Amino acid sequence: PDTVRLGGVGFGYAETPDVLRDVNLILPAGSFHFLTGPSGAGKSTLLKLLTLAERPVAGSLELFGEDAGSAPRSALPAFRRRMGVVFQDFRLLDHLTAFDNAALPLRLSGAKLDSYSADVEEMLDWVGLGSKLDARPPALSGGEKQRLAIARAVVTGPELIVADEPTGSVDAVMGERLLKLFQTLNKLGTTILIASHDESLAERSGATLLRLENGRVTGGAA
Numbered sequence: 001p002d003t004v005r006l007g008g009v010g011f012g013y014a015e016t017p018d019v020l021r022d023v024n025l026i027l028p029a030g031s032f033h034f035l036t037g038p039s040g041a042g043k044s045t046l047l048k049l050l051t052l053a054e055r056p057v058a059g060s061l062e063l064f065g066e067d068a069g070s071a072p073r074s075a076l077p078a079f080r081r082r083m084g085v086v087f088q089d090f091r092l093l094d095h096l097t098a099f100d101n102a103a104l105p106l107r108l109s110g111a112k113l114d115s116y117s118a119d120v121e122e123m124l125d126w127v128g129l130g131s132k133l134d135a136r137p138p139a140l141s142g143g144e145k146q147r148l149a150i151a152r153a154v155v156t157g158p159e160l161i162v163a164d165e166p167t168g169s170v171d172a173v174m175g176e177r178l179l180k181l182f183q184t185l186n187k188l189g190t191t192i193l194i195a196s197h198d199e200s201l202a203e204r205s206g207a208t209l210l211r212l213e214n215g216r217v218t219g220g221a222a
């Protein structure tokens with residue numbers, strides 16, 4: 001099945017009721033999409049619907065071939081466990097080390113430290129944090145926090161990765177390296193959606209470009 005299917009989705013806030021008016025979006029399994037669009041267009045809002053932080057007020061939302069838009073609250077964690085999310089504001093836990101932040105989803109899934117510690121270290125090494133395993137987020141730069149947030153999102157091997165401006169705090173060289181990480185994960189079969197206003201990165205990515213404007217998504221398969 002397609003990883004994501006949105007049909008006629010509408011959503012807004014009290015002050016800005018029509019952020020998303022009629023969003024139709026299909027992300028086939030194994031696809032790689034970039035979502036661009038002007039600041040304030042609703043990219044983060046659309047990502048909040050995909051990660052089930054918000055529910056559509058109109059239309060349908062399917063994830064992994066199952067109805068997620070009207071699923072009961074109790075069903076949401078099972079959907080969320082199948083995705084890796086890179087939040088724009090990182091959402092790291094300041095009292096945990098970089099290693100423990102990155103390992104948290106694995107620990108919460110009940111896995112034993114022995115079974116994942118090498119993978120977590122390898123991933124942190126890959127994003128250039130190999131020497132910062134014991135550092136806590138307040139001691140990391142913005143770019144380092146961003147890379148830690150990416151490591152945490154991908155280390156579980158999710159079927160879907162959703163990332164909000166994942167290269168917004170890193171320099172161009174690290175941006176390319178992170179893009180390569182997403183490309184590699186996509187080649188291994190992971191469905192990826194990256195929201196970014198960096199159109200040049202989007203173009204170099206080889207991903208399908210989607211554009212959110214006036215409450216609608218254009219480009220792509222839907």
Ligand code: ADP
Nearest residue numbers: 013015016019038039040041042043044045046
């Ligand atoms: P983008 O990510 O494309 O910059 P957003 O999804 O952050 O756009 O914002 C879309 C619109 O919704 C903007 O007008 C923004 O001010 C508004 N908005 C975003 N989040 C909230 C919120 N929590 N409450 C009220 N309005 C919001």
Ligand code: ADP
Nearest residue numbers: 132138139140141142143144145169170171174
């Ligand atoms: P980046 O380009 O990755 O954002 P910076 O140039 O901001 O990195 O930071 C360079 C170095 O300074 C990093 O190794 C980081 O660990 C350290 N650093 C940045 N901010 C802080 C801080 N608030 N406390 C301690 N070290 C910091």
